[in-house]
Each structure stands twice: as structure tokens, then as C-alpha cells.
Amino acid sequence: MKKQLLLLLTALFIGFGSNAQVKSAETNVLVLIYSQNGGTYKMAKSIAEGIQEYPNAKAIIKRIPSINSKEKLNADVEKLPIATIDELANYDGIAFGSPVHFANISADMSYFFGQSIPLWTSRALEGKPTTVFMSAGSGAGKEAAILSFWNILASHGMVIVPTGIMGTATLDKTIPQGNTPFGATSLAGSVGTRPSAGELNLAKEQGKALARAAFGLKNTETIKAAKTTSIEAKSDINKTLRDNNITLPEAPKPVGNYVPFTISDHKVYINQVALKDGKILNPGKVGATVTDDQAKEATYQTMLNVIAVLKEACGGDLNKVKQCVQLTGYFNTIPEYTQHAALMNSASNLTALVFGEKGKHARATIGAASLPINSAVEIQAIFEIE
Numbered sequence: 001m002k003k004q005l006l007l008l009l010t011a012l013f014i015g016f017g018s019n020a021q022v023k024s025a026e027t028n029v030l031v032l033i034y035s036q037n038g039g040t041y042k043m044a045k046s047i048a049e050g051i052q053e054y055p056n057a058k059a060i061i062k063r064i065p066s067i068n069s070k071e072k073l074n075a076d077v078e079k080l081p082i083a084t085i086d087e088l089a090n091y092d093g094i095a096f097g098s099p100v101h102f103a104n105i106s107a108d109m110s111y112f113f114g115q116s117i118p119l120w121t122s123r124a125l126e127g128k129p130t131t132v133f134m135s136a137g138s139g140a141g142k143e144a145a146i147l148s149f150w151n152i153l154a155s156h157g158m159v160i161v162p163t164g165i166m167g168t169a170t171l172d173k174t175i176p177q178g179n180t181p182f183g184a185t186s187l188a189g190s191v192g193t194r195p196s197a198g199e200l201n202l203a204k205e206q207g208k209a210l211a212r213a214a215f216g217l218k219n220t221e222t223i224k225a226a227k228t229t230s231i232e233a234k235s236d237i238n239k240t241l242r243d244n245n246i247t248l249p250e251a252p253k254p255v256g257n258y259v260p261f262t263i264s265d266h267k268v269y270i271n272q273v274a275l276k277d278g279k280i281l282n283p284g285k286v287g288a289t290v291t292d293d294q295a296k297e298a299t300y301q302t303m304l305n306v307i308a309v310l311k312e313a314c315g316g317d318l319n320k321v322k323q324c325v326q327l328t329g330y331f332n333t334i335p336e337y338t339q340h341a342a343l344m345n346s347a348s349n350l351t352a353l354v355f356g357e358k359g360k361h362a363r364a365t366i367g368a369a370s371l372p373i374n375s376a377v378e379i380q381a382i383f384e385i386e
């Protein structure tokens with residue numbers, strides 16, 4: 001009987017052991033803030049502490065760039081690494097922190113999310129756990145501010161982790177506190193040391209709750225990915241396109257003595273501009289008549305055209321693609337322009353979304369004085385096919 005029990009325990013242990021491989025991978029959580037005077041940063045440190053208390057969870061605190069690059073920030077905040085919008089897709093969970101500005105999120109945070117269109121359209125943040133904490137003055141409008149942040153995160157399809165009544169049992173209720181059921185806040189303008197011990201404790205609990213959600217969902221993703229790989233050794237690009245609501249346009253026709261693609265030694269060579277329905281989408285010069293967001297939209301459209309031509313080159317079956325070898329993005333910009341890489345990310349993200357591992361590519365981005373038919377962008381692509 002004892003021996004049978006031992007065998008059962010060993011089997012259970014081995015069973016857990018195979019799962020443990022999935023569970024032992026670190027859960028990476030970003031704590032991303034805007035903070036001018038350091039109040040939000042103090043809360044961020046407790047959020048990070050709570051995240052790190054969760055087994056195998058790792059927190060990193062970063063800040064967003066200020067709209068005004070010359071803005072004077074709190075010295076500790078100034079030293080934080082700056083996050084780019086595209087890196088949000090790389091974390092298992094994200095806690096966002098902002099000061100309450102006129103019962104809303106700060107303009108800087110709002111501006112940062114204004115650059116998230118490519119992440120939004122490629123659904124890169126969908127299903128990712130997130131939570132919001134804030135620093136207020138008197139606390140006026142703090143809950144409205146968190147909920148206005150939630151609107152953005154819900155639009156991205158993120159899984160929002162609220163705080164409910166966590167941490168309230170031990171709050172000192174003789175002083176005003178920043179607890180809300182939506183997320184922790186600090187009443188920085190109130191009497192006493194702020195954030196209060198209770199507010200910091202609530203932030204810690206919130207961090208832990210986010211890490212738990214991030215851990216759970218990350219493993220679901222891992223298991224799903226493992227199953228997909230074993231069941232369908234070969235991914236179906238058509239299903240990926242359908243699942244992500246991506247409709248390929250008709251492949252643009254050549255307007256000169258050339259062909260839309262050539263194939264040499266299993267490599268397909270394609271060049272496209274931002275044609276949409278026979279017209280150039282958002283034409284003009286980036287940094288002058290074309291905004292960054294418009295250029296990103298044009299870049300996304302150009303990459304859709306590239307993939308449409310690629311489909312023709314594959315005889316209609318994109319599953320024949322073995323690798324995206326290289327993408328080169330040319331942008332029609334003013335001479336001082338420097339954000340080419342951020343524009344090109346909308347093409348790279350789309351390629352990664354559609355082709356997965358096979359979408360990983362080398363890349364170059366170049367500024368041009370002008371481009372054909374006043375397109376803001378031109379992409380040269382090289383793919384390897386079967």
C-alpha cells in the first residue's frame with residue numbers, strides 16, 4: 001500500500017514536473033508611468049514590489065517620453081528607461097500609472113497611446129492583463145480618471161485587473177485615502193506623508209493581482225501555442241488572416257514595363273507604394289504635410305500590398321512562404337526627420353502577425369527626398385518560398 005502511494009506521489013510529481021517547465025518561465029511585467037513630480041513613481045515602486053512578490057514574476061519600471069522633451073521631471077523619474085509604444089506587445093502584463101490631470105489621464109500618456117494604432121489594428125495587446133494606478137492632488141476626479149484610462153485599454157482588448165476592496169481592511173480610515181475599486185491612487189495633496197502606508201499597501205496588492213493574472217494567462221498562451229504546434233505542424237496563414245480580420249487588397253498592377261514580382265532561387269522580390277483603391281493613401285512628405293500616424297497607416301497599407309503580391313507569387317497559397325528575408329522601407333521625409341524605425345514598425349508588426357516565426361526579418365529604413373506618385377512610403381521586400 002505504502003509502495004503504491006509512493007508510486008502515485010512520484011507520478012504526480014513527474015506530472016507537475018512537466019508542467020513546471022511552463023510555470024518556471026519568468027512572468028515579465030512592465031510598470032509604465034508618466035510622472036512629473038514623482039508621486040506616481042512612488043506608487044509605481046510599490047506596484048513593482050507587489051509584482052515581484054508573486055513567484056517567478058519580474059517587474060521593470062519605465063517611463064513614457066514627455067511631449068515636451070525639455071520638460072523638467074523629478075530627478076529619479078528622469079533616470080528611468082524610456083519605453084517605446086511597440087515594446088508593449090513584449091510583456092506578459094502591464095501596469096499603467098499617470099497623475100490625475102483634470103479628472104483624466106495626463107496629456108503625455110494620452111499622446112503616447114495616440115501612437116498605438118498599429119498595435120490596435122494588429123490586436124497585439126488583446127488578452128494581455130493590465131491595471132491602472134494614479135497619483136492625484138486632492139483626489140478630485142480620481143475614479144473618472146482611472147475609468148477614462150480603462151476606455152483606452154478596453155479598446156485594445158486588454159484584460160483589466162481591478163482592485164475591488166483589496167487592502168481596505170487595514171486602511172487607516174481616520175485620514176482621506178486614495179483607495180478605489182478600480183485601482184490604487186495616492187492623494188498627494190492631502191495632509192500627512194503621501195503616499196500613505198495604506199495607499200502603498202494597496203498598490204502592492206494591485207501589483208500582485210496583476211502578476212497573478214499575467215502568470216495565469218501567460219501559461220494559457222503557452223499551452224495553446226504548444227497544442228497548436230503539435231496539432232498543426234504547419235500554420236495556416238489563411239486562418240491567421242481570417243482570425244485577425246485582415247483582408248488582402250487586390251495586388252496592384254504594374255504601371256510600366258516591369259512585373260509586380262520576380263522569383264529567383266526561391267526568393268521573391270517585391271516593391272510597393274501606399275496604393276489603396278487606385279489612389280495613394282496619405283500622400284506627401286512626413287514631418288511636413290503627413291503626420292506620423294498617417295505615415296504609419298500608409299506603411300501598413302503598403303505592406304498589405306506587398307503581401308497581396310506575394311500571394312500571387314505563391315500561386316495563391318501564402319503557406320508556401322518559408323521566411324520574410326528582408327524589408328526595406330523608404331520614407332518621403334523632411335531632412336531633419338528621425339522616426340523612420342517607428343513608422344516601419346507597422347510593416348514589421350503586420351509581417352510578424354501574419355507569418356509568425358517565419359515573419360522575422362532583417363530590416364533597413366531610409367529617408368528619401370521624394371518617392372513615386374508622392375507616396376509617403378515605399379517598401380522593398382524579399383521573401384523565401386518553397
Ligand SMILES: Cc1cc2nc3c(=O)[nH]c(=O)nc-3n(C[C@H](O)[C@H](O)[C@H](O)COP(=O)(O)O)c2cc1C
Binds near residue numbers: 138142
Ligand atoms: C494640469 C494638472 C491638472 C490636475 N488635475 C487634478 C485633478 O483633477 N484632480 C486632482 O486630484 N489632482 C489634480 N492635479 C494634481 C496632480 O494629480 C498631482 O499633483 C499628482 O500627484 C501629480 O503626480 P506626479 O507627482 O506623478 O507628477 C493636477 C495637476 C496638474 C498639473
